[in-house]
Amino acid sequence: MTQTEKTRRDREQLQAAVGAAVSAYTDRNPRSREMFARAQQSLPGGNTRTGTHMDPFPFYADRGEGVLLFDLDGHPLLDFVNNNTALILGHAHPAVVQALQQQLPKGTGFPRPQVLEVEMAELLRERIPSLELLRFCSSGTEAVLNALRTARAFTGRHKTAKFEGAYHGIDEHAMVSFLPPLGPELGPDDRPRSVPSTAGLTAAVTEDVLVLPFNDLAACESIIGDNAGDLAAVIVDPVSTGAGLALPEGDFLKGLLEIAHRAGALVIFDEIVSFRASAGGAQAVFDVVPDLTCLGKVVAGGTPGGVFGGRADLMALYDPASGPPAIPQSGTFNANPFALNAGLATLRAMTTQAYEKLDSLTAVVVGDLQTAFDAAGVPASVIAVGSIFRVYFLPEAPRNYRQAAADDSLLQRWLHFSLLNRDIYWRDGGNLSLPMEREHVDHLTSAVRDCLRELQ
Ligand SMILES: Cc1ncc(COP(=O)(O)O)c(C=O)c1O
Numbered sequence: 001m002t003q004t005e006k007t008r009r010d011r012e013q014l015q016a017a018v019g020a021a022v023s024a025y026t027d028r029n030p031r032s033r034e035m036f037a038r039a040q041q042s043l044p045g046g047n048t049r050t051g052t053h054m055d056p057f058p059f060y061a062d063r064g065e066g067v068l069l070f071d072l073d074g075h076p077l078l079d080f081v082n083n084n085t086a087l088i089l090g091h092a093h094p095a096v097v098q099a100l101q102q103q104l105p106k107g108t109g110f111p112r113p114q115v116l117e118v119e120m121a122e123l124l125r126e127r128i129p130s131l132e133l134l135r136f137c138s139s140g141t142e143a144v145l146n147a148l149r150t151a152r153a154f155t156g157r158h159k160t161a162k163f164e165g166a167y168h169g170i171d172e173h174a175m176v177s178f179l180p181p182l183g184p185e186l187g188p189d190d191r192p193r194s195v196p197s198t199a200g201l202t203a204a205v206t207e208d209v210l211v212l213p214f215n216d217l218a219a220c221e222s223i224i225g226d227n228a229g230d231l232a233a234v235i236v237d238p239v240s241t242g243a244g245l246a247l248p249e250g251d252f253l254k255g256l257l258e259i260a261h262r263a264g265a266l267v268i269f270d271e272i273v274s275f276r277a278s279a280g281g282a283q284a285v286f287d288v289v290p291d292l293t294c295l296g297k298v299v300a301g302g303t304p305g306g307v308f309g310g311r312a313d314l315m316a317l318y319d320p321a322s323g324p325p326a327i328p329q330s331g332t333f334n335a336n337p338f339a340l341n342a343g344l345a346t347l348r349a350m351t352t353q354a355y356e357k358l359d360s361l362t363a364v365v366v367g368d369l370q371t372a373f374d375a376a377g378v379p380a381s382v383i384a385v386g387s388i389f390r391v392y393f394l395p396e397a398p399r400n401y402r403q404a405a406a407d408d409s410l411l412q413r414w415l416h417f418s419l420l421n422r423d424i425y426w427r428d429g430g431n432l433s434l435p436m437e438r439e440h441v442d443h444l445t446s447a448v449r450d451c452l453r454e455l456q
Helices: 003-028 030-039 094-106 115-127 140-155 203-208 217-226 252-262 281-285 312-318 337-349 352-376 409-420 438-455
Strands: 061-065 068-071 076-079 133-137 159-163 209-212 231-236 266-270 292-295 306-310 381-385 388-392 429-431
Touching: 003 030, 003 409, 003 438, 076 438, 094 337, 115 133, 115 337, 133 140, 133 312, 140 159, 140 231, 140 266, 140 292, 140 306, 140 312, 203 209, 209 217, 217 231, 217 252, 231 252, 252 266, 266 281, 281 292, 306 312, 352 381, 352 388, 352 438, 409 438
Parallel strands: 159 209, 159 231, 231 266, 266 292
Antiparallel strands: 061 068, 068 076, 133 306, 292 306, 381 388, 388 429
16 A cells, blocks of 8 residues: 555544544534524524634533533533633632632622722732733733733834734734634745734734744844834734744744844733743743733633733823823723632632642643654644643644644544543643642543544
8 A cells, every 4th residue: 555545544534533523422412412503593603702613513511610611411521621721720719719709799890999909910010020010901802902002002103013823812903814724825934924814804904913923033033124113012922822832942032022122112922821831921931021911811710801011111101190091991890800809819829839730730741642642653742831731733843823733633623522522621732720630631641542542
């Protein structure tokens, strides 16, 4: 048999394995299937959060308890998704539940400032020194929107730059070149074109967003240099989670700061996911000091909330003490007591020892999964930062979006459904929660080994 014939046969076998896994999933989730049929009557395609879409139908969440997510059909799924990294303490952690229960009889929100917001601001400034001043908002998207506006207002410039593939929420500028389909229309590797990632963007927005390739400083320098007079800011997720997970090489982040600053542009770190990496976020891990930082997810303890902040001279644009501020920022739910209570309870539980525990368990997952794939002869790269890990079915860890996008989506689909059928929920890897112990990560590795055996 020639190599081409063997490859074709392997793909046919994989396709059949995917079919069998999806069929088993369908059989074991009748209530979710029915609910999806009902949802389609009221929600477009049954969906109200694009990322929850699953072909042929999504499983519905019923409740969570520690490391487990119970679906509508009653399966206790070992949860490595944790609401897309937000639940670093897992589901319904007693400290978070208590904080929310104590708040409930006191009221759900006030049009006045509260002590809680001062406490949270102090805690965040202690953990992330680049946050000289900060403000609250209601989501990661809002944090990004505000940070980008701050940069445009401060510099008086209209362009922003982002990295190809990166996700920064659904603000107008953020919806350029978010996971664009690979193809010649993306332009050369070192000069990515700006591609709208949603209908409804004006051409002016797409033109105002420059797209940079991750881990390529020379290309960043050239693109930023060509737009130096117009560029307000570069926004970067330091570990490129939206594009999969790509870790910054060497001094990439430091170099990026230098290049941007030389061009008179600010650097915004989107740490909405990477704040999981350590008490001080990825900026502490990689020892870099951005001008502005966006937070979400973990910072609100798994409830809706966001934070943006940074240099005092930039945040002064919001100061209303001596007349209307340059940037008015209102929001009925800014600094909502539920987000603050849940966030404070979460951050207080995330002690140095807690981060150490998560980091060392994640190192076990990475090592054991890599060994399992190697032993099965399946080319794979398992990488991690803090408690976030990602499996790529690629012989080497990707350096940027284009390499990450070449991942084998059929193998990912097969493993996703095969693990779900074994009561494990992950998405191309996942993240750990504090209640997880060695037994849980061992359970994951042995389930992956089972799946691989079944495939062979
Ligand atoms: C890196 C990153 N930035 C921004 C966002 C947007 O946050 P939110 O969903 O709270 O609007 C997300 C959400 O997944 C994210 O992963």
